[in-house]
Amino acid sequence: MRVLVIGRGGREHAIVWALSKSPKISKLFCAPGNGGIAGLAECVPITELQFEEISTFAKEQAIDLVMVAPDDPLAAGLVDHLESKGIEAFGPRANAAIIEGSKVFMKELLKKYSIPTAAYESFDAYEPALAYLRSQSAPIVIKADGLAAGKGVTVAQTMEEAEAALRDIMVDQVFGKSGASVVIEEFLTGQEMSLLAFVDGSTVRLMVPSQDHKPVYDNDKGPNTGGMGTYSPLPHIPESIVQEALVKIVQPTADAMVKEGRPFKGVLYAGLILTPNGVKTIEFNARFGDPETQVILPRLKTDLLDIFLAINNGTLAEQPIEWSEEAAVCVIVASGGYPGPYPKGLPITGLNRVQDSLVFHAGTALENGQIVTNGGRVLGITGLGKDIIEARQKAYADADRIHFEGKHYRTDIAMKALK
Known part of the structure; x- marks a missing residue:
């Protein structure tokens, strides 16, 4: 089969890496891809929202399957367009x-079908x-209601911070129409857990x-x-909690989408929190998570x-x-200044x-010929390792071998599993 993956990030690199192991795939493309994906697939200079160019390329190259990975083209209807x-x-x-x-749609859906989530109001x-x-x-x-590249959520510790976030979103429109x-x-409050499902x-x-770490600095600062x-895996979270999440949240949400005439086919990502009153829903995503995919797919033994x-x-x-029974730990190495403004084009050494x-x-x-930021x-x-400790040691040792100006990363990834 000839397969085209849409996207350019770490998630897409992990998907391309997993697909590249399939004996059924004769040719793999990625649009637009990145410097690392280019080693596994032919990168095509078409961006994620160029729907006509994507479908034209797929026709010309006799593509058998287009895998749409990122949120923006999914929400904008790329799958509908291709079909x-x-x-x-x-x-x-x-x-x-x-x-x-x-x-707003997600919260109203959960409310309608009595699926556990935080109390809320929308405006x-x-x-x-x-x-x-x-x-x-x-x-x-x-x-913010719409897509904002993972940055549209503020957990405000003070009312001043909350009012500033509301003003940023609705008055200054820092996320545009979103x-x-x-x-x-x-x-x-509670431990967070990412639970992805094939649906x-x-x-x-x-x-x-898996468990993600959203704040930029150690200790969730x-x-x-x-x-x-x-x-x-999450050795500190019992399997009974995972099953509770399946029975009370993930399966009812899939069923609700069918009842609403919106059957979900793809990867459904549930961002969950383990509260004293049981598991509750923080968010749903309509695709593989990033960076969760980078620890989930290396543990998948089946042909993706x-x-x-x-x-x-x-x-x-x-x-x-x-x-696989192996543990996986992924450390993100970020540009200086992220998640604020950051430089680009800096040479990366040590790969x-x-x-x-x-x-x-x-x-x-x-x-x-040079990989740059x-x-x-x-x-x-x-x-990857026999347990979190071994996987963590390998990830951090190799993160230290890579250099570019201003690089930074959290030093406490997976520590919650070891406490």
Whole structure:
């Protein structure tokens, strides 16, 4: 088969890496790809929202399957567009991808079907939102309704911080149209868990659980990012909690989407929190998480392409899925200044000195034969081992072997599993 992956980040590198192991794939493309993906697939200079160019390329190259990885093209309807052209695509249609594209839709869905989540109110005008906010107390969570590259959520520790976040979103429109509406949500405390699932409508098959680290600095300090590191499995979270999440949240959400006439086919990501009152939903994403994918797919023993095809064919229930017992820890190496402004085009050295880890390129480019920085999160270093301790040691040892000006990373990834 000839397969095209859409996207350019660390998640896409991990997906391309996993697909490259499939004996069924004769040719692998990625649009637009990055400096690391270029070593595994032919990178095509087409961006994620160039729908006509993507479908034209797929037709010209006789592509058998287009795997749409990022949130923006899913929400904008790339899968629908490709299907209208007779091209098989993997990922949810736009009417299902709305579960990530609109936080207001997601919260209203969960409320309608009594699926556990934080108490909230949503607003599409600033003054009523501000009045409601002032009737609450900190800490409190402010969320832009639409997609914001993982940065549209503020966990405000003070009311001043909360009001500033609301003003940024609704008045200054720092996230553009994504901030036309907001969700103001109660702050929940507890361990967080990312639970991804393969879904073909009503059949839900959980992946191995993982835990992301959103704040930029150690000990969960500083502003939120797209994710500074992750690990799997979660030895400190019992299997009973995972099953509770499946029974009370993930399966009911898939069933709810079917009832709403929006059957979800693809990868459904549940961001969960383990509160004293049980597991609750923080968010849903309509695709593989980044950087969770960089620890989940290295643990997958089954051919990823077989799973994609089973979902598209509606035969996921019959598809065997096997996972490795190994532990995986991914450390994100980021640009100086991230998640604020950061430089690009800085030479990266030491990639050839990596010994024990997988290196997934997130924000890199290939310029004149040299890999350079091209994003805020630059590389994901994934160590594998018999346990979290060994996987962690490998990831950090190799993160230290890589250099570029201003690089930084958290030093406490996976420590929650070891306490």
